[in-house]
Amino acid sequence: MAPMAVALILGWCLVAASRAQQLPRPSLSLHPSQGVSLGDNVTLRCHLPRPAAWVELYKEGKWRSRKEMDQEQDAAEFSLTGIKQEDAVRYQCQYQGLEQPGTSEKSDPVELLVTDDRYPPPGISLSPKEHVEMGSNITIQCWNKKYGAAFLLHKDGHSAPIQHQEPDDGGTVTFTLFGVTPADSGTYRCSYRIGGCCLLFSPLGDNVTLEVIPRPAIPGDNGGASRDLVAVVVGRWVAAIVFIIILTISVLLVAQRRQMQSDERPGATSRSPEAVQFQVFPGDSEGLTYAQLQAVTPSTHPHGTSTTPEPPTIYAEVGMGGPR
Known part of the structure; x- marks a missing residue:
């Protein structure tokens, strides 16, 4: 078991190393790419992503020719002159790395479509x-x-x-x-x-x-898409404003209900105006006289009861502006 495990590990390492050193694939193009007839000339151009030592051209998966390259070239050209029927097939190319060792995979195939003018058009x-x-x-x-x-x-x-x-x-x-x-x-x-x-x-x-x-425009629709966009924006703003108003009213109603519940509790003090006393204090440092004004408020209670509150006393300040 141990030798087999070692062999598996070594094989995995070799595969990983080969993948790490794998060269990117080239690409192949035709010039001209269409409108080629029998007897015309065509150039196949293999584009190189890395410097290459040589480039090979394949025709229907079979090797056809090779070109030696130098470091400054980024493409290799192969010429087909006097196109014949058998040239109307698929082509691929691949290259040998110059700085990085290894051989790239073949490019995606390109099809050379050739027109034969001897046949009648459809x-x-x-x-x-x-x-x-x-x-x-x-x-x-x-x-x-x-x-x-x-x-x-x-x-x-x-x-x-x-x-x-x-x-x-x-x-x-x-x-x-x-x-x-x-x-x-x-x-x-x-x-x-x-x-x-x-x-x-x-x-x-x-x-x-x-x-x-094109379909005719709807009568009266002069705004087109821009008007639709404006309508959507305005609609959203109106919806937001209505939501804020409803939320504000709800908060005010809840606050008012809580206030009414607080006033109805036993022992709550009355805020009748009859039970409020106002007192005004002097506003300057000069000697001023004060007059006590008594406001008599008719009582709503029957005479003779001891629960009648005393009339409220209101203090007011009278300022004498003349010299003393």
């Missing part, structure tokens, strides 16, 4: 019509019964096909655009892959033009 039609409103569903049909193996839908301004589909038994495909918007407006064409060989395609066929008409 037919195309658009339904229901070329001018439609937003939200409509549009179908584009393409057909070529004799040669079509797979059809591609192209839109002007896009470097790659936007859809692809296998044809039915009659050699026809139907591409559907659901809920179209103004962004779907444009010119469309079809091509098809020629069955039996490589990445060989027919020329682009005739075009159809789609125009998506």
Whole structure:
């Protein structure tokens, strides 16, 4: 068991070391990337993330050629002249590190699509019509019964096909655009892959033009989205103000109820004006005379009872402004 454990540990260490030294993958591009026909010239460019000692090009997974590199180069170029049918395949590249030992993984594959002008272009039609409103569903049909193996839908301004589909038994495909918007407006064409060989395609066929008409604005709605935003903000402010008012009223009602409960308790002193005595004290240092004013308040109690309170005495200050 011990030798087996040691072997496992050593194997794990070797795998970890190889992963730590693994070089980043390169990337491969085509120039030109589209519109290549038989007989044209194409350049494949392998982009290097690290200095490389050499770069190799692979065609359908098989080695094709190698280029020696120096430290200053960050890309290697491979030229294909006089493109033939068998050149319309997938390509990859990889490199040997110059400063860091090891060989990188192969790049993601790129496809060299080649057009063969000897084949007839496909037919195309658009339904229901070329001018439609937003939200409509549009179908584009393409057909070529004799040669079509797979059809591609192209839109002007896009470097790659936007859809692809296998044809039915009659050699026809139907591409559907659901809920179209103004962004779907444009010119469309079809091509098809020629069955039996490589990445060989027919020329682009005739075009159809789609125009998506925006929905008319609602009458009286001149503000658009900005007005909707203002309405939302105002609504939230109004809701906040109403909440504050309700909260304030609730607090005041609770305070008033507590005050009423406190006044109704036994032994609570009455705050009748008849039981309040006011006294005013002199406000300066000069000798002033005081007059005692007595306010007689009619009693509400029957005569002869001993519980009648004494009339309150109110003191007032009279200032004599003249000389003494």
